[in-house]
Structure formats: C-alpha cells, structure tokens
Amino acid sequence: MATPDMTVEVAGIRMRNPVMTASGTFGYGPEYADLVDINALGALVVKGIRMEPWEGNAPPRMVEVPGGLVNAIGLQGPGVAGFVETYMPFLRQFETPVIVNIWGRTLEEYGEVAAAFDAVPGVAGIELNISCPNVKEGGIAFGTDLKMAASVISLVRRRTRLPLIPKLSPNAASVDAFAKVAQEEGADAVSLINTLPALVIDIETRRPVLSNVFGGLSGPGIHAFAVRQVWDAAQAVRIPIIGMGGITDATGAIEMMLAGASAVAVGTASFTNPSTAVEVIAGIEAYLERHGIGSVRELTGGVVMP
Amino acid sequence: MKLEQARILEHRDFRGGYRLLVFDCPAIAQAVKPGQFVHLRVPGLDGSVLRRPFSVYKADAECFCILYKQVGRGTNEMALLPAGREVSIIGPLGNGFPLPPPSTLPVLVAGGYGVAPLYLLATRMDRTGLLFVGGRTADDILCTDDFRELGWDVRVTTEDGSLGERGRVTDAALDPWIAAEAQAVEPVFYACGPDGLLRAVDTRVMQGGWTGWLSLDKHMGCGVGACLACVQRVRVDNGESQWKRVCKDGPVFAAGEIFWDYGVKADNACAGRGNGNA
Numbered sequence: 001m002a003t004p005d006m007t008v009e010v011a012g013i014r015m016r017n018p019v020m021t022a023s024g025t026f027g028y029g030p031e032y033a034d035l036v037d038i039n040a041l042g043a044l045v046v047k048g049i050r051m052e053p054w055e056g057n058a059p060p061r062m063v064e065v066p067g068g069l070v071n072a073i074g075l076q077g078p079g080v081a082g083f084v085e086t087y088m089p090f091l092r093q094f095e096t097p098v099i100v101n102i103w104g105r106t107l108e109e110y111g112e113v114a115a116a117f118d119a120v121p122g123v124a125g126i127e128l129n130i131s132c133p134n135v136k137e138g139g140i141a142f143g144t145d146l147k148m149a150a151s152v153i154s155l156v157r158r159r160t161r162l163p164l165i166p167k168l169s170p171n172a173a174s175v176d177a178f179a180k181v182a183q184e185e186g187a188d189a190v191s192l193i194n195t196l197p198a199l200v201i202d203i204e205t206r207r208p209v210l211s212n213v214f215g216g217l218s219g220p221g222i223h224a225f226a227v228r229q230v231w232d233a234a235q236a237v238r239i240p241i242i243g244m245g246g247i248t249d250a251t252g253a254i255e256m257m258l259a260g261a262s263a264v265a266v267g268t269a270s271f272t273n274p275s276t277a278v279e280v281i282a283g284i285e286a287y288l289e290r291h292g293i294g295s296v297r298e299l300t301g302g303v304v305m306p
Numbered sequence: 307m308k309l310e311q312a313r314i315l316e317h318r319d320f321r322g323g324y325r326l327l328v329f330d331c332p333a334i335a336q337a338v339k340p341g342q343f344v345h346l347r348v349p350g351l352d353g354s355v356l357r358r359p360f361s362v363y364k365a366d367a368e369c370f371c372i373l374y375k376q377v378g379r380g381t382n383e384m385a386l387l388p389a390g391r392e393v394s395i396i397g398p399l400g401n402g403f404p405l406p407p408p409s410t411l412p413v414l415v416a417g418g419y420g421v422a423p424l425y426l427l428a429t430r431m432d433r434t435g436l437l438f439v440g441g442r443t444a445d446d447i448l449c450t451d452d453f454r455e456l457g458w459d460v461r462v463t464t465e466d467g468s469l470g471e472r473g474r475v476t477d478a479a480l481d482p483w484i485a486a487e488a489q490a491v492e493p494v495f496y497a498c499g500p501d502g503l504l505r506a507v508d509t510r511v512m513q514g515g516w517t518g519w520l521s522l523d524k525h526m527g528c529g530v531g532a533c534l535a536c537v538q539r540v541r542v543d544n545g546e547s548q549w550k551r552v553c554k555d556g557p558v559f560a561a562g563e564i565f566w567d568y569g570v571k572a573d574n575a576c577a578g579r580g581n582g583n584a
Contacts, residue, residue: 027532
C-alpha cells in the first residue's frame, strides 16, 4: 500500500506530521540541533517568552521523582527582543513551523507580547501559556479562573492574526469548561496538559527540595491523566486539540490522538532520549501501515468507547 | 555533541567504593576535551527520566573511561551493568578546561573523584605540574599513581589522616605551598570537587591575583542547555550577574566569576555528576 499520509493542519498551521516539541523541554531550537533533525518535526514550540528578559527561580529548579520530574524553572527567558535577535535567524533555516509560547505578568503584557510576534517573520503561531504553575504573576493565575482566561484569550485574539493556541491548565476544576471558553473567545486550537502541581520534601532536612517550594510534575507518570483530560476537552469543543503529557513513545502518542488530539507534543521524554520525537513519528507511521490506515488524521477521536 | 550507543568494554572495582567504566565509543572518545562530560542513560532504571552526567577520566582513539561511586539508585543500578552491554550516551558536553599558557605552572586541586577530569587534562598538557588531592579517607584518594607516572608532583591530604597530610586539601596542603613557593612561579589553577573546595580555591586564586579554572559539579536535567535546571549565578560586566547553564556554558568557569551566595539554597535536587541520585 501507499505510504500513510502523516500531514495534519492544526490551527491553520500545516505540519508534515502531528508530532511537536513541548514548550520548555526543547529550549529555543539550537540546543538539540546536533542530535535531532529539526526538519523532521511536525512543529517546534519554544520555551515561554514574555516582553522583557526574565530571571526565573533560584536553584534547585528540578528534581527527579519516580515516573517523572518536578520542575520550577520559573520561565527564565530572554524576552521578545532577545529571542528574536538570538534565535529567530537560526529557526528560519528550517521548514518546520515555529510556535512561540508566550506569557505575561499582566493582562496587558500578554497582549503586547502577542502583538510583538505578529510582526516577526518565521513565527507560525502563538501558544498562550495560561497554565505555568511556577510564576507568581501571570501563568496559572489566568488559567484557573474562567473569567480571567476569557479576558486574556479575548485580548490576545484582538492583538494578533497568528494562529492562537491557549495552553490549558490541568489544575482547573474542569478542563472542558476552559476549552469551551477558549473556543468562544476565538482560539484556533487548545493545547493540554501543562504540569501538575507538586511538592517534593527532603526528609532529612524536612525542607522542600525546590527553592520555589512547589513545582510542576511531568513525565510518564502523568500520561494516563493527560489522555483523560484530552478526552474530556475533545467532548466539549470543535477546535483541534494538541495533546501532551508523559508521551515517551508512539503508543502514548497514538493513545492521545485516539482520545481526541489532532497533534501531540513530546516533552520530558526529550531529556531522557532526545530522539523520542523522531522515534514517535516513525512509530506512528508504522502503526498506520500495520493497520492499513491511510491518514494519521483518521486517528483523532478514534477511541471506541463501550 | 553526539548521541551514541556505547558498548561497555570493561567495568570493575577501582578503589574504595569507586568503580571504573570503559566504553568503546570512538566518536565521543576522539572528540572529548578535558573537563567535558558525558550524559548517560542508566539502563534498567525504570521510572527514571533523567540521564546521569559523568566527567571523562581517560580517552584515546577508541575508548573513554569514567569513574563513579555507588551512592544512590542510579549508580547502584549502574554497578550491575555487564561488559558487552550497550548504553545510550550523549557527549561530549560542556566547555572543558583551557590549556595553560606558556611558561606557567599548572596547579591542580581535586576533591575525591574530582580528580578524574583533571587527569585527562594532565595528559593533554605539554608539561607537568603539581596535583593537590584531598578526600575524607585514603579510599577517596584516586589516580595518584597515574599522575606520578606522568611525572607530576602529587600532594595528598585526608580528613582522617589515613593518607598524606591530615586536614582539608586547601588548608593542609595548598596553603603551605602558596606561602612558601607560589611567589616564585606563575601558577595557573585548575580545581574540581565539591563546592566548598572550589570556593576555597577561588578565594586563594583571587587573593593571589592568579588565573584559575573551576569545574562545577551541579545537578543537571537535559545536559545540553535546554531545560535551564542547572543554573549558576555568574558575575558579568559592570557589577551585574546572570544565570549561566553549568551544562552548556560550563561546567568550567573562571575563578572570580562565580557568585557563590546568590540566593542559592542547599543543592540536593536532580542528578549530580558522578554521584548519581538518591
């Protein structure tokens, strides 16, 4: 049979396959370029960027736990101008769509960052971070209150023509309500999940291990939860869903798509094995061939519920 | 930087609780510079998502070696790896040590297994120098025969006095040498070990107005500069400071560069170079 069609179009962004990198786990592109063929990826999502450079949290910023890791990096970043100057010339060398993950400390800043990227050649879309648990202002404060989520998505929608993808928090009462709000306010897709709230304690000192005290849990341990969240969101909205959370192989990615995702992102697994995303792509293709499925798009929402 | 499946050629007890791992991996062995490290995925460590970083101790055209001590889950699992097994390794990573300028005297200061990358450095120098090496007990004093074979002057200290001078390497060995002999030569310092040792060397290098290079042993996430977990506060121009990634911008920093007290609490997270993870 013919080679399966791996292409997808999510939020108006055409990708050669549905496998992306998750924000914060792939740097700004060059970090893994020696090890990973960036042109093989469906899309590259860079680490969260606000208007000005941001220091992030003091170390320790990360600790390994069974089934994953807990991080509180705190969105350290170079700011819009620093990112555009330092990294966009590199990123423009590739055919792979670049999606910038943005955040702000205030509603107004979210709008400014979105507007600033509108004028940057080579940016294919905006992932709106309203779900980072590790910054005091911005981030999750906008993602766990329906009214605040609506106002930030609506504002950013007015400030950019780029495809807009709010990244939803798994820490809200119901992910489907937030997905609906995103859809109503003009989002082109939603991505989920971000990390789960976590605390790691050093039992010898009785103190939290991370300097930020709390952090976000990621890794294979959150995968089944993430699949459920994707399924819940998929029942609520028509816009595409980008599913992520603990994907380590093609099985996890296909599961996510069957639950309702149109594309997926590989995150923490890139630390374990930088080739994970590329291996997931090959694994999905092999699965489609094995099952005689002509297009990867047929997987989306294909779960058979009893 | 390469991602390689490296076959274990040899794996044995080294000394004390330390073990030696030899990998057949020409791509990394030929590329590695002294002070660089490799990021190793420990096979069989189920549920573990982070690699473990190790400094390179020896390297030739075919193979490279690392030294490690069994201190936790990761290194206990490593100890079970048989020869012939393939291990996923990313490397070489980090910046490495610069070689000493002409007519300078290399002075190496090592704590415990921190001696490993300094040995690779010594083998790449066009001259010999002094090695100060300290540890808790005689079991922690490694590689001294290697250095003597190269013709280096080796000074040993242990905290319990079981080998060499009793005390910490900086107080018991380095300070007397600095007082007696450092003024007559042009020393360049290279240090690798725990933060306390690095800081003590840093202070002495700055006081003497010399040049020094410190290799930090920091807990790491990705190892390639992407995750921003292993940051260290570093001084930059005009009194400012900023985070640098130990894995990518380091692990070697110039003496005087490190901002030791900047908002940093006890670092007991992630996976540390050579000491695995609890």
